[in-house]
Amino acid sequence: MPRDSSYQMTEPEGxxxxxxxxxxxxxxxxxxxELLDRLAPRVxxxxxxxxxxxxxxxxxxxxxxxxxxxxxxDWQAGGAKPSTWLHRVTVNLATDRLRxxxxxxxxxxxxxxxxxxxxxxxxxxxxRRRALDDAxxxxxxxxxxxxxxxxxxGMTNPEIAATMGIGVEAVESLTAxxxxxxxxxxxxxxxxLGFER
Amino acid sequence: xxxxxNNRSPDFLDDAALDALFAQACDDxxxxxxxxxxxxxxGDAIAAQPRRVRQDGxxxxxxxxxxxxxxxxxxxxxxxxxxxxVWIGFSGPGLTGDLVTEFWQGAATVSxxxxxxxxxxxxxxxxxxxxxxxxxxxxx
Numbered sequence: 001m002p003r004d005s006s007y008q009m010t011e012p013e014g015x016x017x018x019x020x021x022x023x024x025x026x027x028x029x030x031x032x033x034e035l036l037d038r039l040a041p042r043v044x045x046x047x048x049x050x051x052x053x054x055x056x057x058x059x060x061x062x063x064x065x066x067x068x069x070x071x072x073x074d075w076q077a078g079g080a081k082p083s084t085w086l087h088r089v090t091v092n093l094a095t096d097r098l099r100x101x102x103x104x105x106x107x108x109x110x111x112x113x114x115x116x117x118x119x120x121x122x123x124x125x126x127x128r129r130r131a132l133d134d135a136x137x138x139x140x141x142x143x144x145x146x147x148x149x150x151x152x153x154g155m156t157n158p159e160i161a162a163t164m165g166i167g168v169e170a171v172e173s174l175t176a177x178x179x180x181x182x183x184x185x186x187x188x189x190x191x192x193l194g195f196e197r
Numbered sequence: 198x199x200x201x202x203n204n205r206s207p208d209f210l211d212d213a214a215l216d217a218l219f220a221q222a223c224d225d226x227x228x229x230x231x232x233x234x235x236x237x238x239x240g241d242a243i244a245a246q247p248r249r250v251r252q253d254g255x256x257x258x259x260x261x262x263x264x265x266x267x268x269x270x271x272x273x274x275x276x277x278x279x280x281x282x283v284w285i286g287f288s289g290p291g292l293t294g295d296l297v298t299e300f301w302q303g304a305a306t307v308s309x310x311x312x313x314x315x316x317x318x319x320x321x322x323x324x325x326x327x328x329x330x331x332x333x334x335x336x337x
Contacts, residue, residue, distance in 0.1 A: 025247055032242035040238055041227035058234050065238050069245035129225055132218045151219045183209040186218070190210055193218075 018077040025072040032069070039083055040065055043090050049148045050094040052137045060093045091149065091163050098141050128193050135185040143178035150175045 015023075017038065023031035043064055047057035067089055068082060075082070136144050145164060149155045150171075157175075161168045186193070230238070 024242070027247060029243060029246065032246065033239060036230075036235065036238050036242065040230055040235075044230060044234070045227040058231070058237075061234065062237055062241060066241045066245060069242050073247050128218055128221055132222050152222055154223075179212075179215060180209065183211070183215050186210045186215070187208060190214065193214070 017082040018075070021068075021072050021075050021082055022077060024069070025075065035068075035082070036065070039068075039086055042083070043086055046087065046090050046148070046153065047094050049133065049136060049152065050091070050145055051097060052144070056097055057094075060090060060097065063093055064089045087153065088163075091153075091155075095145060095164060098145065131186060131189055131193055132182075135182050138185055139178055139181055143174050143181060146171055146174035147178035147182065151179070 015034075017035065020031045020035045020038075024035060040061055044057055044061045047060040047064075048054060051057050051060065064086055068086055136148065139147065142164070146160055149160045149163065150157070155163070157168050157171045160171045160175075164171065166174075
């Protein structure tokens with residue numbers, strides 16, 4: 001079941017993100033640092049999960065945060081949360097990069113065959129979190145984006161469909177196949193990850 | 198293969214385990230930013246930040262009005278020109294005809310010097326003299 005995570009983040013105690021953004025727009029540099037500490041790490045993690053490339057994920061994070069700074073003077077408090085807005089921007093930037101990386105539309109990408117078991121064994125290592133990230137890295141782009149947005153970011157299928165520029169049924173198919181592939185990739189680590197047979 | 202089959206198959210991690218992985222991934226705090234990226238992002242934030250003091254209302258409009266005149270120096274020039282106009286108005290230079298008369302009288306005091314210069318003789322050089330002079334210069 002999809003969970004709310006960074007997509008609908010609860011704000012830390014203290015000033016709201018809205019208030020911090022307003023302070024930033026009034027020239028308070030300390031507010032910028034606090035917003036960075038709150039928002040940017042999640043943006044980077046999302047971008048890295050989608051792109052599976054640290055350098056590109058950092059570029060996307062920088063681009064997304066820069067857009068937030070630029071919109072700050074016109075930000076309407078009480079509407080969408082800055083974290084939600086930033087999440088959408090990040091997803092759009094990352095999916096655009098995936099399209100450009102392939103040079104074709106994301107929904108036209110041919111899916112590769114299953115990776116060799118030895119490769120999987122070598123890549124899936126460490127604790128559960130690392131194991132999941134490693135397995136996600138082995139999914140085809142479209143499946144990975146759909147699974148991340150649905151199961152890690154808590155987006156609805158229609159929202160994912162709009163983001164990826166495909167139909168809702170295609171999203172359902174991608175998430176189902178992605179989950180199945182993940183289950184297949186991770187089964188070899190079941191004991192190591194602490195799951196009973 | 199359907200979901201129930203996945204749950205029973207030894208070839209797949211069951212859905213409960215997979216959901217537990219998703220849940221843990223959602224709850225985990227993200228890693229802190231790399232220092233270099235943090236510096237880049239903070240640099241962007243400062244560069245894109247609006248000016249610290251933002252003027253609103255009457256003060257902003259007044260500042261804009263001053264700027265239209267080229268700032269404080271421009272406004273000082275306008276003020277000086279205005280004061281000069283007031284001074285001229287109060288001093289009463291009289292009719293324009295008087296000004297003209299005064300001007301030509303002043304010119305007359307200069308004319309003797311000019312006349313004296315003219316009386317030294319016309320500055321005329323005959324054509325043959327001019328050619329001789331040019332040839333001399335060319336031969337040097």
